[in-house]
Amino acid sequence: MSQYKNIVIIGASCAGSTVANKLVGEVPKSHRILLIDAFGFSFWPPASLRASVVPGWEDRIVAPLRTSTVFQADTQHQVIAPNRVVELRENVVILEKPFEGSRELPFFRCVLATGSIQHLPMRPTPGFTEAEYKSALRKAQEEVRLATKIVIVGGGPVGLEYSGEIRQRFPNKEITIVHPLEHVLNPPTTSQHTRTVGLTYSPPHTPVKFSKNLEGQLKSLNIKVILNEKVEIPTGGDTIPGEWDGKFGLQDGIKKVQLSSGRTIEADFVFLSVGNKAESSLVANIDEKALVNGMGEMIAVDQYLKVKSTNPILKKYYAIGDAAASKGWKTAQGAGMDGDGAAANILAEIRGKPLKVHVRPTIHGYIVTLGTKVGVGLLTLPLLGDTVMPWAMLKNMKGPALLVDDLFITRFKGSEKVTAAPIPA
């Protein structure tokens, strides 16, 4: 039995690593931070699309995840990776593989920073090593190089950014984005600009002006956008020669892709970008009512970022970042803000002080890049609200380096130095 009171953090990405970094240096010697991740390496989703198109970028979006890269040598804190938490219990989590001789890991408080579930290339497939993720990204680069007619299903930020990355590298490929709304992204469909209601989460809308600005840029890049249409995705059964069978990625020849209106478009490469799901299964197994909308949805949290459930098992759990129904956009920046809030309340609990209501700072950036040289941003400002920012103000913020050096590498504060691979020439 360990001498420490453990603060267990499940998920060592944007949200979880922020909690760990905030707590180091603040927790008393009696407490130990244990940062757990299912992968044995860290990855940076905001640069994953470029890494799936531009050779060399696959080396820039990964970093070593071990105790020495996260914590200083003279501390009691540890990284447990690769290892997966498979069950939540009262005061204990169950690991897939033993740590210190046991799969049962007792804790003082536990933070669920399990993020979201997305397919390749946005996130590595469960069980991947770093080498396997990089190899999958290289395969994706080769497949897109061979494609001639690319259809992107979904015009959210992922679909748009992917189209821009392809266009910058391949000026002559045919690229079509199919999006079910009147404009790209997530503009309000009614005059009401709804944000988060109470403690339930609904994704904030993006202003129409923001969408229109991007549509103009897509047009000038010769990227076709089909609005108010859905791609019909076949779900198995008989396939007719020449028709798309629902497989994503590179096809064996040109296929006809069916749209909801009945018309068809041609593609030899189909990319799916229709949003992501919260990784909330650990909580769902205990109390499905603790999810905002049932299985696969975000974990409901109270104003202190603690899991909102009547089940006593979940009493000492916090939930933050993409996995949690905390208010605001699901971004790396937002996940970090949640991390700050959870760390402050865990410290308050250690010190026997009252918990603080978590309010994300108002200032929040949302930037969509279309390669390194084009894009548009939205800055949420106090009093002014959402303000569309011209590219001239943003061009050095995200486009060329995709925040790797500023937001990803800076997360590693251990005794072993971590550096980003250079931007490929």
Ligand SMILES: Cc1cc2nc3c(=O)[nH]c(=O)nc-3n(C[C@H](O)[C@H](O)[C@H](O)COP(=O)(O)OP(=O)(O)OC[C@H]3O[C@@H](n4cnc5c(N)ncnc54)[C@H](O)[C@@H]3O)c2cc1C
């Ligand atoms: C293409 C793309 C572009 C983006 N661009 C931007 C941008 O420009 N700016 C921005 O701010 N945000 C951007 N984002 C969003 C941002 O990447 C996410 O909001 C952020 O990664 C969420 O962080 P997180 O820590 O909550 O979850 P994640 O990053 O999803 O990490 C969750 C971690 O938990 C681990 N985990 C899950 N379950 C378990 C378990 N049971 N046991 C152990 N470990 C577990 C996973 O392995 C993973 O490492 C982008 C995302 C994508 C895909």
